[in-house]
Amino acid sequence: EAGVTQSPTHLIKTRGQQATLRCSPISGHTSVYWYQQALGLGLQFLLWYDEGEERNRGNFPPRFSGRQFPNYSSELNVNALELEDSALYLCASSGLETGGKTEAFFGQGTRLTVV
Amino acid sequence: GENVEQHPSTLSVQEGDSAVIKCTYSDSASNYFPWYKQELGKRPQLIIDIRSNVGEKKDQRIAVTLNKTAKHFSLHITETQPEDSAVYFCAARLRDTGRRALTFGSGTRLQVQP
Numbered sequence: 001e002a003g004v005t006q007s008p009t010h011l012i013k014t015r016g017q018q019a020t021l022r023c024s025p026i027s028g029h030t031s032v033y034w035y036q037q038a039l040g041l042g043l044q045f046l047l048w049y050d051e052g053e054e055r056n057r058g059n060f061p062p063r064f065s066g067r068q069f070p071n072y073s074s075e076l077n078v079n080a081l082e083l084e085d086s087a088l089y090l091c092a093s094s095g096l097e098t099g100g101k102t103e104a105f106f107g108q109g110t111r112l113t114v115v
Numbered sequence: 116g117e118n119v120e121q122h123p124s125t126l127s128v129q130e131g132d133s134a135v136i137k138c139t140y141s142d143s144a145s146n147y148f149p150w151y152k153q154e155l156g157k158r159p160q161l162i163i164d165i166r167s168n169v170g171e172k173k174d175q176r177i178a179v180t181l182n183k184t185a186k187h188f189s190l191h192i193t194e195t196q197p198e199d200s201a202v203y204f205c206a207a208r209l210r211d212t213g214r215r216a217l218t219f220g221s222g223t224r225l226q227v228q229p
Contacts, residue, residue: 106158
């Protein structure tokens with residue numbers, strides 16, 4: 001069974017441009033989470049989608065947006081890129097609660113570099 | 116919404132010593148608390164979890180304890196080894212935003228010195 005996949009693996013953009021990151025969840029998972037990880041440490045919560053709708057949003061400006069498609073894949077868009085947006089963007093997916101657990105499986109991430 | 120705080124942000128121990136990472140959460144209705152390990156250059160992966168109806172859970176050298184009254188939970192690693200060096204994240208599941216939402220702590224970088 002394929003895990004969570006993200007594309008592209010690396011992305012280099014110029015300040016002011018837009019970036020689009022993509023995530024395909026594990027088959028059967030309806031929830032997709034996006035996190036920003038800067039400096040290789042903290043996971044800053046960006047967005048949570050479940051069954052096509054945005055369920056929760058972290059403390060990020062509106063230029064960070066996304067959507068979830070009918071097949072539950074998701075897209076993260078970052079407009080008007082700034083240098084400090086350079087980070088690893090991780091996507092995770094989870095499915096229905098099983099035995100009281102909700103395990104989240106992470107993708108390998110997209111390394112976004114803004115120059 | 117839920118808020119999860121994790122301490123310390125960095126932790127250095129000698130090989131063979133124990134390591135303890137602590138997290139507190141704000142939503143008293145949270146009922147599921149997983150821990151993830153992220154090795155250098157890799158994605159975070161689940162290593163152990165605990166539900167709110169259990170006070171402690173062990174799996175070989177790692178254990179997690181939960182204090183519902185105080186709203187904190189901890190990860191304990193005994194007999195640490197160099198391969199335990201990684202970033203560890205705690206998480207809590209919110210009740211009011213659905214059964215599948217997880218909020219993560221800010222992470223702890225554990226360095227085990229050989």
